[in-house]
Amino acid sequence: LFQRAQEQAYFISAVNTLAQGRMVPVPGGVLIQDGGTLLGAVGISGDTSDNDEACAIAGIEAAG
Amino acid sequence: LTLRDELLSLRSDVAAKSVSTHALLFEEFLVREATAGRLRLPLAPIAPKALVHGHCHQKSFGAFKPVEQVLRLVPDLNVETIESSCCGMAGAFGYGADTYQASMDMAELSLLPTVRRADATTLIVADGTSCRHQIKDGAGRGALHVARVLAMSLDSAPSSPTPPLPQRNLSMAELTLDVARKILDAALAKGIEKELKPLVVTVLDVRGCVKVTAAQDGTSLMRAEIAHGKGYGALAMGMGSRRCSSARRSRPTSSVR
Numbered sequence: 001l002f003q004r005a006q007e008q009a010y011f012i013s014a015v016n017t018l019a020q021g022r023m024v025p026v027p028g029g030v031l032i033q034d035g036g037t038l039l040g041a042v043g044i045s046g047d048t049s050d051n052d053e054a055c056a057i058a059g060i061e062a063a064g
Numbered sequence: 065l066t067l068r069d070e071l072l073s074l075r076s077d078v079a080a081k082s083v084s085t086h087a088l089l090f091e092e093f094l095v096r097e098a099t100a101g102r103l104r105l106p107l108a109p110i111a112p113k114a115l116v117h118g119h120c121h122q123k124s125f126g127a128f129k130p131v132e133q134v135l136r137l138v139p140d141l142n143v144e145t146i147e148s149s150c151c152g153m154a155g156a157f158g159y160g161a162d163t164y165q166a167s168m169d170m171a172e173l174s175l176l177p178t179v180r181r182a183d184a185t186t187l188i189v190a191d192g193t194s195c196r197h198q199i200k201d202g203a204g205r206g207a208l209h210v211a212r213v214l215a216m217s218l219d220s221a222p223s224s225p226t227p228p229l230p231q232r233n234l235s236m237a238e239l240t241l242d243v244a245r246k247i248l249d250a251a252l253a254k255g256i257e258k259e260l261k262p263l264v265v266t267v268l269d270v271r272g273c274v275k276v277t278a279a280q281d282g283t284s285l286m287r288a289e290i291a292h293g294k295g296y297g298a299l300a301m302g303m304g305s306r307r308c309s310s311a312r313r314s315r316p317t318s319s320v321r
Contacts, residue, residue: 022296022297028290031299032267039270042251043296043298045263046260046291047260051258055251055263055265056251059246059247059249060247063243
């Protein structure tokens with residue numbers, strides 16, 4: 001599992017290089033889904049990442 | 065040609081001149097795209113031969129050559145120009161009782177005899193509406209605009225090369241501005257309720273394009289970029305950024321930044 005996780009970490013780093021550094025892989029980015037359909041994403045920054053994420057989830061839940 | 069020619073008779077300001085300079089005829093546009101290698105039409109053979117009559121306005125503006133060039137895009141079509149002058153209709157000229165005979169005499173000089181000699185498989189092509197009237201009334205043959213010829217050729221193609229839009233694209237519309245605003249407002253309200261530091265909330269659609277974004281008063285310099293990056297990262301990986309994050313955390317400590 002550790003081996004797998006390490007590969008995953010390099011993978012994320014590599015993908016972010018491909019994405020020209022536009023990804024910020026910390027909590028606070030949440031996908032918006034309707035059933036199984038992906039609609040978009042919310043990103044929040046300002047407080048701790050956990051609090052940011054809680055607000056994002058609250059926002060999505062409020063919109064149904 | 066209305067935009068290129070007649071517009072300048074109505075007004076001569078810079079805007080009119082700019083429009084006139086940039087206006088392209090349908091055929092000119094297609095020739096330009098074909099020359100640049102950007103035109104990929106699945107054209108199929110429709111007839112062995114096309115007889116083309118140029119409209120006077122096209123000919124006087126040197127705009128007839130593209131008509132022939134576009135017709136030559138149709139496979140196996142032998143494009144031949146009818147050596148004629150004006151068809152004789154000239155707007156309402158051919159309808160006037162005192163000018164009708166002159167109009168028909170002009171048409172009989174070359175255009176109508178040539179059309180009558182054409183066999184049934186030959187397409188008669190004329191972009192001018194009044195030219196087509198004259199051909200129909202004088203020779204009993206329907207003539208086609210170039211666009212109609214291309215449409216026939218496209219319809220004859222075995223199958224369209226353009227695949228139907230994937231279903232996923234249709235659902236893009238489902239994140240409406242209204243829904244995005246509700247998410248934004250509720251997320252900001254949650255931040256206020258929890259008495260958090262000033263937040264930036266960014267809602268992205270499925271393509272990663274910003275739908276709405278808002279910064280509470282007092283946010284620091286990079287907050288908007290970070291918020292965008294979190295949402296963008298979630299979309300890019302197809303997972304919430306918490307899962308991105310746990311994958312990230314498991315990397316060797318020496319490279320964690």
